[in-house]
Amino acid sequence: SQTIHQWPATLVQPVGSPLSLECTVEGTSNPNLYWYRQAAGRGLQLLFYSVGIGQISSEVPQNLSASRPQDRQFILSSKKLLLSDSGFYLCAWSVGRRGSDTQYFGPGTRLTVL
Amino acid sequence: AQSVTQPDIHITVSEGASLELRCNYSYGATPYLFWYVQSPGQGLQLLLKYFSGDTLVQGIKGFEAEFKRSQSSFNLRKPSVHWSDAAEYFCAVGTLGQGGGADGLTFGKGTHLIIQP
Numbered sequence: 275s276q277t278i279h280q281w282p283a284t285l286v287q288p289v290g291s292p293l294s295l296e297c298t299v300e301g302t303s304n305p306n307l308y309w310y311r312q313a314a315g316r317g318l319q320l321l322f323y324s325v326g327i328g329q330i331s332s333e334v335p336q337n338l339s340a341s342r343p344q345d346r347q348f349i350l351s352s353k354k355l356l357l358s359d360s361g362f363y364l365c366a367w368s369v370g371r372r373g374s375d376t377q378y379f380g381p382g383t384r385l386t387v388l
Numbered sequence: 389a390q391s392v393t394q395p396d397i398h399i400t401v402s403e404g405a406s407l408e409l410r411c412n413y414s415y416g417a418t419p420y421l422f423w424y425v426q427s428p429g430q431g432l433q434l435l436l437k438y439f440s441g442d443t444l445v446q447g448i449k450g451f452e453a454e455f456k457r458s459q460s461s462f463n464l465r466k467p468s469v470h471w472s473d474a475a476e477y478f479c480a481v482g483t484l485g486q487g488g489g490a491d492g493l494t495f496g497k498g499t500h501l502i503i504q505p
Contacts, residue, residue: 374439
C-alpha cells in the first residue's frame with residue numbers, strides 16, 4: 275500500500291532563517307506531488323505541483339520554492355522565512371492525469387515563524 | 389478560474405441529529421468534486437468524490453453528497469452525527485487544467501463542525 279511521509283512534524287524558525295521541508299511517498303511510481311499551505315481561516319492554498327522529476331509548477335509567486343530531486347521526493351524550501359510563511363504545510367500525491375484522480379495527503383508540518 | 393465557496397464557517401449539531409454542509413462551486417465545465425475531512429493537527433482524509441454518473445455519491449463514515457448542476461452545489465449530508473465527526477470539512481474541485489488534470493485541487497475555506505452532547 276502507499277504511504278506518504280512528511281518531516282519534520284513541527285518546526286519553529288526565526289524570521290530570515292532558511293527552510294527545508296521534506297515529503298516522500300512509498301508504494302507508487304511516478305506520482306504527481308503537491309505542496310499546499312493551510313493558514314488560519316483561509317483554507318488550503320496550492321503552492322506547487324510536480325508531474326515528474328525536475329518538473330515544478332508554481333501556483334502562487336512567493337518566498338518559497340520547490341524541488342523534486344527523486345521520483346518520490348518533494349522538497350519545499352525558502353532562503354529567508356517571513357512571518358507570513360507560518361502555517362500548516364501539507365504534501366499530497368496522486369497518480370494519473372485526470373482531474374477526478376484522488377489526492378492523498380500527508381500528516382502535515384506545522385511551521386511557526388517568530 | 390474555478391472557485392469553491394463553503395458559506396458556513398462553523399456549524400453546531402447535536403449528537404444524533406442530521407447534518408448538511410453546503411458547498412457551491414464555480415467552474416465552466418463539468419467539475420470533479422471532493423469532500424475531505426481534517427481532524428485537528430492532522431492531514432486530510434477523502435470522504436467521497438463525484439466525477440460522473442449517479443449524482444448521489446456515497447462515502448465513508450456514513451456520509452453522502454449530492455451533485456446538483458443547476459445549483460452548482462455539492463452538499464455533504466449525514467443522517468445521524470456522532471461525536472467523532474467533529475472536525476474540519478473541506479469541499480474541493482478538480483479540473484482538467486494545463487497539467488492535464490494533475491495540477492491540484494481548489495479548496496473551499498472549510499466548515500468547522502462542532503458536535504453537542
